[in-house]
Amino acid sequence: MDGRANKWEFIRFDQRDMSVREEEIVTEFPLTVVLNGEEFATIVCSPTDIHELLIGFLASEGIIRFYKEISAIKIDEERGFAYIEMDKPLHSLQHNHSKRFIGSCCGKSRQFYFQSDVKTAKTITSKLSISADQCFELMNQLQLQSQEFKRTGGVHNAAICTLNEILEICTDIGRHNALDKIYGHIMERSIPVADKVIVFSGRISSEVLLKISKIGVGILISKSAPTDLALELANDLGITVIGFARGHKMNVYTHPFRVIETGKTSEASK
Incomplete structure (x- = not known):
């Protein structure tokens, strides 16, 4: 499935003027995950990078730790099913997970599973540092490459980056889902993340x-806001959180030692 957006005709009201127009609307795609022959979850997502989404989703849920634990992935895009075979039996996973519907938005459709999070969350000890200008440039690159957002305004983007x-x-x-897709790319390609x-x-x-x-990355840059619980977790887990990165402004909320003055040399650039 290659459709990321569909054309839709609508009526535009602009004060007292009315016109018929057409624009691209993002595709919302329900994907049912069948794990070792048993229905496990339904994810509402965009129909792109589905293979990577499945890998990242299983890793995020604590089902796998390594890509090699997956024996096979078969995706039936027409019917909206993904069939995943694993070496370990499903009954060993069911005490932490039950079949559920995972919506495309945040909120109560996403459940917090403390037990699996404890097993897979990592404390980050990376000494990687980044300059303010590098943060601004990476966010600018993300914005420039976000073509689907420019067309529809209805998607999120995530990127794994070097400092430059x-x-x-x-x-x-x-x-x-965007983050799970990035996680899947990282796992499938064995991308080292200490310097990312x-x-x-x-x-x-x-x-x-x-x-x-x-995922194991120590620096997160977002154009949006953090929550207080996210910042408390970031403090505990050693993650540098940068929010409201827009234009030439940003807020460094946690572990600011990784953000250096522009003009100085970062550890990874030496």
Whole structure:
């Protein structure tokens, strides 16, 4: 499935003027995950990078720790099903998980599973540092490459980056899904993350922060706001959270030692 958006005709009211127009609307795609022959979850997502989404989703949920634990992935896009085979039996996972519907937005459709988070959340000890100008440039690159957002205004973007450039960018109607897609790319390609940064378009909630911790990246840059619980977790887990990165302004909320003055040399650039 290659459709990220569909054309839709609508009526535009502009004060007293009325006109018929057409614009692109993002696709919302329900994907049912069947794990070892049993229905496990339904994810509402954008129909792109589905393979990577599935890998990242399983890792985020604590189902897998390594990509090699997955024996096979078969995606039936026409019917909206993904069939995943794993080496370990499903009954060993059911005490922590039950079949559920995972919506494209945040909120109560996403459940907090403390037990699995404890197993997979990582404390970050990276000494990687980044300059303010590098933060601004990475956010600018994310904005420039966010073509689907420019067309529809209905998606979130996440990117794994070096200090100077974006390596991979993923788009989805759900901000959690966008991060899971990035996680899947990282796991499948064995990308080292100690010297990487994640740039993100969405609000930084506690769930987002936990995903960043599980991925193992120490610096998160977002154009949006954090929550207080996310910042408390970031303090505990050693993650530098940068929010409201827009234009040439940003707020560094936690572990500011990683953000250096522009003009100084970062550890990874030496």
